[in-house]
Amino acid sequence: MDSQKLAEAPDADASIISPWLAARRQHFDELVGGVTDYAIFMMSPEGIILDWNSGAEELKGYTAKEIVGQHFSRFYSEEDKTARFPDHELIVASAEGRFATEGWRYRKDGTRFWANVTITAIRSDAGVEGFLKITRDLTKRQQATEALRQSEERFRLLIESVADYAIFMLDPEGNVMSWNTGAHRIKGYEPEEIIGQHFSRFYPEEARLEGVPAILLERALTEGRAEDEGWRVRKDGTRFWGNVIITAVHDAAGIHRGFVKITRDLTDRRNREQIELASKRKDTFLATLAHELRNPLAPILPGVDVLLKAPHQTGRVVQVASMLRRQVDQMSRLIDDLLDLSRVTTGKIALQRDRIQLVDVVQRSVETAQPAIDAKHHRLALNLPGVPVILDADLHRLSQAVSNLLTNAAKYTPAGGEIELTVELAEGDRLLIHIKDTGIGIPAESLETIFDLFDQGTRGSSDGLGIGLTLVQTIARMHGGSIGAFSDGEGRGTEMILDLPVVASVGDAPEDELAPPVSTPSSRALRVLVADDAPNTADILCMFFELEGMHTRVAYDGLQAVESATAFRPDLVCLDLGMPQLDGFEAARRIRESQPGVVIIALSGWGSESDHARTKEAGFDFHLVKPVKPEDLRQILASRFPQKG
Structure with missing residues (x-):
């Protein structure tokens, strides 16, 4: 029944309709007359039905001529009428503004349906002028509580006096x-x-x-x-x-x-859903972490056993040692991922900004990702601008972001694929770094969540913890940029676009800021002091320096380190920060007082920007994160003691 038919329906006794309410019925008719999903009608303060919409006629079976002017209790069971439920509903609606319930109601033919009912008081300055009653048939959803709740949320009709919608x-x-x-x-x-x-x-x-x-x-x-x-x-x-x-x-x-x-x-509901989703992703992440940590550990113990049983079989020792190094490198990368995860979730990633050249970012990124690219025989194409591009950025973090994108492209592209890195100078002093592959692609439904923490999309992962893209997004935003993922679907490749601001100048790259090499006598081998309260760590590090042709001395606490430095007069000191007797900071201070020119390296399991800043302020020349990589030590030796390289 539309609004015209409503207007033609027989009116209830005009004496029961206040002039205020009568003046507003036309707007009501225009709004709800054509609605068929709901039974919507107005009642007098006593509960007399004043009009009747199409939904009411379809749902309850009465025509407007049959029901207008009747009391709405006709739709209730005899038990409900005896208990005066209809009167109670009007009393509550008058006192509280609205009454909502669910229960059995009856049609004209005697059949019953499960109804969702809302009665809203219609008020003027003089008081309650009548009621608006909205009914919907929810019989099919009676036993589905959640579906019923959603139905209420989606379809409950509101008018001027209803504030929830x-x-x-x-x-x-x-x-x-x-x-x-x-x-x-x-x-x-x-x-x-x-x-x-x-x-x-x-x-x-x-x-x-x-x-x-x-x-x-x-x-x-x-x-x-x-x-x-x-x-x-x-x-x-x-x-x-x-x-x-x-x-x-x-x-x-x-x-x-x-x-x-x-x-x-529905913000609260969505927030709850997001929390539940994050919890599921975290559970998946923890399961992945346990699996990834077990993988590199699995061959280590058998490998050690082989070394102990066949120490003189040089070929086998070299083979096992290479395997052990690969496994330790893998565990080190996992630990780095965990540290980055902690920094992302706690917001403790800090940038060390400087004016850097784009070419340095690309070079570092390619060097990091090259092993993954070569392992699957991919072809990498680079398309760079013909002029130097200067960025105000953190070279390490930005290189980390680009290398993560390149490594992902290599990982998710079948062997022999193509990867293309293109840099585009866009309008508004923007830099666009495109990384495009011919890999397995990303389903459309995963594109919006691919950067979420603990989300690996539908592609899965053969290794790693799956937080790389979250870290890339964090680094991009901290640089005032953004990252976007684009794919035409599964099997059709992926393109990542990193959008960054460019410094409005083009010129030479910043000068190298490495400290000048410290001169040492060329007529003798370097003296190295290693101090760590973990004997295995200290001893193996001494063995490394000895194999490099240097004289070493070992200490197992901070006080021993200071005493050994006084007697040994080392050129290089490696100090663990968490030693007993004296910690590494105090040991470094005392050693520096007596030997101002000595090079001191901090060894720590902590590697955040704040940790690096703290050791620098304490007088350390370098900060290496455990497990220490031999190539990092060799790089320090080459930079500070070039004549000994």
């Missing part, structure tokens, strides 16, 4: 025509501020650029209704997660008159 009319072009209490509460606009404005202002800029508002109106017009969930924008600029239903409204002649739009704030 934003419900308002749009004209055919999408301009706001009316505004209710719920709309004011959820979106923050006063009626005079928003009526006449286009409803697209409730959408974020990215949704407007994609044409989402127009798409939803077109769908509602062609299909009768459109539903959507996503971020919406309040007057103050804050966002909320909204569930939206848009229904096209036509008059008796079939002419399109506009739309009814219903919005509910």
Whole structure:
């Protein structure tokens, strides 16, 4: 039954309808007359039915002529009427503004249905003028509690006195025509501020650029209704997660008159869902971590056993030693990933910005990723600008981000694939780094979550902890940039685009800031003091330096280190920071007092930017994170003692 038929329906006794309510019935008829999913009708303060919509006739079986003027208790069982439930509902609605319930109701033919019922008091300055009753048949969902809850959330109709939903009319072009209490509460606009404005202002800029508002109106017009969930924008600029239903409204002649739009704030629900999703990802991450830590450990113990049983079989010793080194390197990378994970989740990643050249970033990144690229026989193509490009960036972190992208491309591309790194100078002093592969691609549903922590998409991973892309996104944002993932689908490759700001100048690369080499006598071997309260670590490090042709001395606490330094007069000192007697900081201070020119290296399991800054302030020349890599030690020796290289 549409609004014209409502107007033709027999009226109840005019004496029971207040002039205030009678004056507003026409607007009510226009809004709900064509709604068929709900039974919606108005009642007098005593519960007498005043009008009847199409949904009410379809749901309850009565025509307007049969039911208008009757008491609404006709829909209740005899038991409910004896218990005076209908009267109770009106009393509660009058006192509290609304009454909501679910229960059995009866149709004209005697059959019953499970109804969701809302009775809302209609008030004027004089008091309660009547009631609005909304009923929906939820029989099929009675036993599905969650589905029932969602149905209530999605389809409960709100009008001016209902504050839980934003419900308002749009004209055919999408301009706001009316505004209710719920709309004011959820979106923050006063009626005079928003009526006449286009409803697209409730959408974020990215949704407007994609044409989402127009798409939803077109769908509602062609299909009768459109539903959507996503971020919406309040007057103050804050966002909320909204569930939206848009229904096209036509008059008796079939002419399109506009739309009814219903919005509910579901931010709390979405936050709960996000927490649950994060928990599932964390569980997956922990399981992956346990697996990845066991893998490099598995061959180590058998390898040690082989060394102990066959120490003189040089070929076998070299083979086992190479294997042990690979496994230790893998564990070291896993530990680095864990440290980066901790920094991401606690927000403790800090940048050491400097003016750097793009070519240095690319060179470092390619060097890091080259083993993974070569292992699968990929072809890597580089397309760089013809002029030097200067960035205000952290060379280490930015190189880490690009190398992560290159390594991912190598990992997820079948053997013999192609990887292309292209750098583009864009408008607005922006730099775009494209990394494109011919790999397995990314499904469309995974593109939006691929950068989330603990999310490895649907591609899985043969190694690693799957936090690389999260780290890349964090580094990009800290540099004032962004990262985007693009793929035409599974089996069609992937393109990652890193967008960064460029310093508005082009010139020479920054000068090398390494400290000048310390001169040492060339007529003798270097003296190295190693101090660590873990004897195995100290002894094996001494063995390394001895194999490099140096004289060594070992100490197992800080006090021994100071005493040994006084007697031994070392050129290089390696100090663990957490030793007993004296910690590494105090030992370094005392050694530096007596030997100002000695080179001191801090050895630590901690490697954050703040840890490096602390050792630098304490007078250490270098900071190496355990397990110490031989190539790092050799690099320090080459830079500080070149004549001994």
